[in-house]
Amino acid sequence: MAKVLILLTKSKTLGLLDGVQHASGFWAEEFVVPYDRFVQEGYEIDVATIGGEAPYPDQGSLSIERVSATRPVGSPDHDVENIAHYKKTIKSLAVLKKPMNVGDISKDDLTQYDGVYISGGHGAMDDMPHDAGMTRVVRWILELDKPLAVVCHGHSALLPLRDSESDWPLKGYRMTCFSHSEELVTDMSGLLPFVLQREVERLGAVYEKADLIWGSHVVVDRNLITGQNPYSSTELAETFVKFLAGR
Numbered sequence: 168m169a170k171v172l173i174l175l176t177k178s179k180t181l182g183l184l185d186g187v188q189h190a191s192g193f194w195a196e197e198f199v200v201p202y203d204r205f206v207q208e209g210y211e212i213d214v215a216t217i218g219g220e221a222p223y224p225d226q227g228s229l230s231i232e233r234v235s236a237t238r239p240v241g242s243p244d245h246d247v248e249n250i251a252h253y254k255k256t257i258k259s260l261a262v263l264k265k266p267m268n269v270g271d272i273s274k275d276d277l278t279q280y281d282g283v284y285i286s287g288g289h290g291a292m293d294d295m296p297h298d299a300g301m302t303r304v305v306r307w308i309l310e311l312d313k314p315l316a317v318v319c320h321g322h323s324a325l326l327p328l329r330d331s332e333s334d335w336p337l338k339g340y341r342m343t344c345f346s347h348s349e350e351l352v353t354d355m356s357g358l359l360p361f362v363l364q365r366e367v368e369r370l371g372a373v374y375e376k377a378d379l380i381w382g383s384h385v386v387v388d389r390n391l392i393t394g395q396n397p398y399s400s401t402e403l404a405e406t407f408v409k410f411l412a413g414r
Contacts, residue, residue, distance in 0.1 A: 169411075171210045172280045173202065174269065174301070174324065177220040178293035183358040193288035195228035195253035196397045197318050201284055202256070204404035208411075210281070212262060217298045219268030224257055225288050228397070238398045239381045270300035274307040282411050283308050287319030287345070287397075292360060295324035302327045309336055314414065316407040318394035319345045322363055326370070338371030342393040343386045346376045349396060 175198065180188040205212055216222050227233035234246045257263060277283075285291075285305075295301050305324050308315050317325065322344040330336045347364045350356060368374050376395055377384035384395040385402045392410060394403030 168211045169209060170280050171205050171212055171411075172277070172283045173198070173212060173214045174283065174285045174295075174304070174321070175214055175216050175222040175266065176286075176288055176290035176294055177216040177218060177222055178290035179223045181289045181293045181355075182360065183355060184360065185358055187358075189289070189355060189358075190226065191288060191290040191293065192223040192225040192228075193286055193290055194319060194397055195224045195257060196234070196249070197228075197287045197321075197400050198224075199253045199256045200400040201286070201316070201318075201404035201407070202260075204401075204408060205284075208408045213267055213280075214260075214262040215267035215269045215272060215304075217269050217294050217301055219266055219271070221264055221266065223290075224253070225290065228288070229254060234397075237381055237396065239379050239383075242398070268300075269298070269304055272300075272304050274311070277304070277307050277311055277313065280313065281414070282314035282316065282407065284407065285315070285317040285321035285324050287317075287321040289320055289355070291320045291323045292363070295321070296326045306336075312390060314390045314392065314407070314410055316392040316394070316403060317344070318400060318403050319396050320363060322367060322393070326366055335370040337367075337391065339373065340391055341373045341375060341386050341388040342367060342391060343375050343377075343384050343395040343399075344393060345396055346380075348376075348380055352380070 181191040344363050383399040383402045386393050
């Protein structure tokens, strides 16, 4: 059976520059929307976190106030129904209660997957760039030429990658991720340990973003499919399944 691996943050908080541990986790929309689409397409789904710890949804991603603020002005309002669905799905899935341990995944294990998806949420900034097992798995994904989809802050897992010459292997790739302009309107503006857009640009990415703040934007470059923000989750999932079908 065709399979997709989803990598999720396990972190419930993100340490800020003022010393505060800000409540965080994975962003519900960025997990549930692609998960639903992958299942609809017939993929079996595995989920993995650092240490095999059960991931925790950012409670802001289950708040009508926060969800309505992270989609473009004038976009369809299905927030109540969507949040109810996110909660039901997250509560029901066994793969979230007992995920795989990223550190136990071998390069051979990765050959069984048709593609890999790295979900986002500010929690990803806390654990994904600092775990050798996560970095090793992502490096193997690239070495195996597996299709890789990444959304929002999931790009944090890409930052520590280096090739044999100590260069970033994604240098020169066109990509998008959560934008600096979007970070500036969050309640963590100026306090984040790093700004993701600035980091991928510093490492050599050719960065793109939507014209409208919170607008959907997806970029495909070689086997890398990237989405900008929560509202990009639908377009990213659709682009990924079409990409996988064309392999």
